[in-house]
Amino acid sequence: MGCVGVVAAVIAADLAGATRHPWYSVLLLGLVVLVMAGWTTVPAATGVALVGWALHSGFVLGRAGGLVFDKPAAEAAAALCLAMVLGAVVSAAAAGRFYRHRSPGRQRGHDARQARGVNRVDSGQLPHPA
Secondary structure (H helix, E strand, O other), X not given: XXXXXXXXXXXXXXXXXXXXXXXXXXXXXXXXXXXXXXXXXXXXHHHHHHHHHHHHHHHHHOOOOOOOOOHHHHHHHHHHHXXXXXXXXXXXXXXXXXXXXXXHHHHHHHHHHHHXXXXXXXXXXXXXXX
16 A cells, blocks of 8 residues: 555656656655554555655656665655654554553552442442442
């Protein structure tokens, strides 16, 4: 899914004039990498970013398909890495991995009282009639 997305992004960017304006390609590839990083695992998103960079370097910056290692290629690699990290962080935050929920001790204590047959009634605790 991600590799198909980056191929489509490079084709669309090339049709829009990415050979004259390479940032078109970087922008579309960054969007694909961002979405994939939020939707899949970090290793999968890393692969998508690498394939996207190779397509950008080979077909947008270097028209013959050979990889180009120059300053614009390095900037594109940095932008795709940033998109990958941002997507992974947003995904992790949305999944609740970065903030702490309610204290688990309270939850366990409540469950322990229920297991012992103790319920809270108004101001005190009374044994559960069994």
